[in-house]
Amino acid sequence: MSTFTMDTSTSRATPAPVPGKRVTAPLIRARKVDGKTAQPIVMLTAYTMRMAQLLDPHCDMLLVGDSLGQVIYGLPSTIPVTMEMMCAHGAAVVRGSWHALVAVDMPFGSYEASPGQAFESASRIMKETGCAAVKLEGGEAMAPAIEFLSQRGIPVIGHVGLTPQAVNVLGGYAARGREEREAEKIVADARAVDAAGAFCMVVEGVMEEIATLIAAQVSAPVIGIGASADCDGQVLVIDDMLGMFERTPRFVKRYDDLATRIGDAARSYAEEVRARRFPSADQTYRPKS
Numbered sequence: 001m002s003t004f005t006m007d008t009s010t011s012r013a014t015p016a017p018v019p020g021k022r023v024t025a026p027l028i029r030a031r032k033v034d035g036k037t038a039q040p041i042v043m044l045t046a047y048t049m050r051m052a053q054l055l056d057p058h059c060d061m062l063l064v065g066d067s068l069g070q071v072i073y074g075l076p077s078t079i080p081v082t083m084e085m086m087c088a089h090g091a092a093v094v095r096g097s098w099h100a101l102v103a104v105d106m107p108f109g110s111y112e113a114s115p116g117q118a119f120e121s122a123s124r125i126m127k128e129t130g131c132a133a134v135k136l137e138g139g140e141a142m143a144p145a146i147e148f149l150s151q152r153g154i155p156v157i158g159h160v161g162l163t164p165q166a167v168n169v170l171g172g173y174a175a176r177g178r179e180e181r182e183a184e185k186i187v188a189d190a191r192a193v194d195a196a197g198a199f200c201m202v203v204e205g206v207m208e209e210i211a212t213l214i215a216a217q218v219s220a221p222v223i224g225i226g227a228s229a230d231c232d233g234q235v236l237v238i239d240d241m242l243g244m245f246e247r248t249p250r251f252v253k254r255y256d257d258l259a260t261r262i263g264d265a266a267r268s269y270a271e272e273v274r275a276r277r278f279p280s281a282d283q284t285y286r287p288k289s
């Protein structure tokens, strides 16, 4: 069943404010010319319709990341995230945006077995959400899947370096590439993803010099997170940059302290309810005089 239809009489979602033309995968790819990206690419994660509406005018791409497992569902990692979760949130973000390219993460277990499995999963995500691209984790081992999808109408974003779906192999979320052998492997992964046809790639949680080297060596735009200012663009998890969690990873800059502000608002509401100050005359229905 298509998830596109929206009943505007019952939903708070508003139709696209401007019938704009969305950013496309070829437009993102074309931002890097002769190894340089004049204007860095702006990407944030979004998981809900309303957040997509708020972020859309400011972003080139919105990523429905499988980080929603932890951020929205309180799961311990991205491993248990399902196709159903990704499709439901992907469709909501597409409904809430009109300008940015929306990319949806392929969840763990939905693409690694074979290029055919990757196509089945990616095509389902695209049909059910209306997104314009998918993202999958992995380097050399995933190159055949990236090539298979890219040649069959599915724009792919690669993801190398710290790949959270591999947390059980990596042993944690520490930055990667401190040792030469691992650094070389990450660069080889990025090259393989590039050669396979990814239109851009995320490089996450690596030593700064590795990210700088990758950005200089691959032809596709490199979107950094915990990487380097030399990348062709940057992405952050929206809840991290808004200060929704007490713990802030080193690579995150908090642009707000929403956790405190939401707590303050809830405290004021609770005080007013208990004191019978809410609702007041302004918030109650009375016969018209």
Ligand code: KIV
Pocket (backbone or CB within 6 Å): 045, 063, 064, 065, 066, 067, 068, 105, 202, 204, 225, 235, 236, 237
């Ligand atoms: O799942 C996610 O949010 C991501 C970003 C951190 C790049 O993959």
